[in-house]
Amino acid sequence: MGGPIWAEPIHDLEFVQKVLSAVSGNPSRFGTSKRIKGILSMVTEELEDVPLYYTVENLSSAIHCNTPSLLQFCSALLHAGHKVSLSHACQTAIKTDAPPATIWDIMRGWEKANPVKREKLSKTSPAFKILSTEPSLDACFTVREDANPHSRKLHLNRFQENPQAFWGPKARAKSSGGISTDLQDKSKKFQNKRKNQTTDPSQLKTFPCKRFKQGLCTHGDTCRYSHDLEQTKEEKME
Template identity: 25%
Template sequence: MYSLLGPQEPTSEKPYVGKFDVSIDLDPYGTAAPFVDAALQGINDGGLLCVTCTDAEVFASAGHLEKAFALYGGLPLKGPLSHEGGLRLILNGIAASARKYGLAIEPLLSLSIDFYARIFVRIHRSPVEVEFTSSNTMAVSTPKCEHCGFRPHLGGPMWAGPLHNPHLIQKILDMLPVIDRETYRTIGRMEGMLTTALEEDLDLVAFSKETTPNPSPSAADGWQQLSAIIPRTNPALRDHHPFFFCLNAIAKVLHTQTVPFGLFRGALRHLGYQSTRSHTKPNSIRTDAPWDVIWEIMREWVRQKAPIKEGTLSAGSAGAAIMQKSRDANKTPQDDPWLSLLKREIGEALESGQDIRDLTTKIEAALYRTSSAYRLLTKVASELNPSVDNEGGSSDINNIDCGEGTQADDTPTGAPVAKVHPNTLNIVFDEALGSRASASSSCKKIMRYQVNPRAYWGPMSRASGA
């Protein structure tokens, strides 16, 4: 597993100080933080550092904030995000130790498994790449929630870059079919977890699945040839959509039934947003949709599919504040712009009409102007967004999705885009559309999340010396 650079036997009285060329694996009981500095100084440029931390009660909970800050240099997150936050805390701690020695890290695979974290990083000696560390560090701050008004939370600093190298994951998945299942009895779980990790990145570009032939480097070539096995990721790359939310967690806020995974993804895709899942939590959604769209989908789920009884949500609760913004609660006649325009036109006709004939003429003119304007704008809307139709089969200007970043074809680049109120979005729960949003590997029956083998599964007490 290990190889050393330099002579295998010391040539003088001085102790041997060669560096590991292939990998150093840290797997202590508890945290690996005290051993990271020594491991970084003992590994060669391009070498692999493997880190295991079994102290999930520290890096993935809010019960030991001071301990987590002392070990990993940041505060953990609370709730379903805690395990991904723990992975990013550990990576940030490794990056902080590495940059002191002019070393940069490249995460190859970062997994939260059962009660521990398993991380593989490639080490690069590059002072230039060390400068990217600051841009790949983030402090996670949730501002005061505009939907429910609850207080903010703070976490980090933690790693803001990608958690995985997709080339490595794909090469491992390509090797699994030819591996002896009698020797490796957890191949099913490995395939499920690696597939889920591969699909986590929303910005992932399709890359070639061709297997790379194993080079047989000479001793002089060293790691330079070996590093070509796994292509390098961009050191300045950031994860633009970190973290996720759990469907059961947001359903609990509204005291309603949990939206099925496929239906929720179908609703997101119908609005033009991407979505995937996280390997750290079942029933999780990672998406580029903003929170006002997510809560509007949940309000429509309550209105269309799973109504809640009156009085279920107590006054002052987060769920009550969110449901107050539903389209049923805010729907008044004054909300329809065409009705408001018609009322104004008729009001002016009543004030200026001299007799019945004049009043009739003015009202007919008002009706004609309003209907003509509506038809014109509806025609323009259908030309700009022909894919959005109402139930009658014709385009409805009130249901056009002008999500963030969406522009008409004739809109100049960089021009401001009007943001439509979430209540005007056309929410459709289409499970078939949600299944088409998945990658081809998602159609396979794989074990993405494994049930614990027994009750109270987790780290046991430290072994005694007896």
């Protein structure tokens, strides 16, 4: 890890509470009042004396196991006697005062309940080294009520949402000028546009039967495609 890092509280909670009061008292004043309220509510719930955070999916990826839910992981930390909170910086982030040894003991406990295939792990891999150590903590993943923060229970708009459907990088510029603003245009344009496609059953007799060529067609005269290979060759030449 590079440095230096700021290890002191990153929020002025007195100021945050004043902004929350202003937004709650006059929500129509701001177009983004719901998002302001959601993010600042998360800020008031964050641990002040923990500068960094873990993400549950990265912890799981390190030992190649499936991922516990946020509530399960937070509950395991609370059962172990540690403080824990979510973070406004990332949807799957967890802040805790638990030491790294406890974090990995909890992940080892999770892996015991959801085992990975040890034989597929390289003996020099971090996953093998981590899982080769027996946990000194008996992790409990029973979900606790206090593991779910108030802002999450209220379903506040805590993180930025896409402003519209198919939001993101658009299609490249067209040769005629301008760009496509609807990513569905392309799929509609080329839908069912396979080469030589036809929907008229009477026209299918102009196409040779591939299975007949291989000696595999069992439909005989009732086959929708032509078994007269010489005729179809002549029609194609015309």
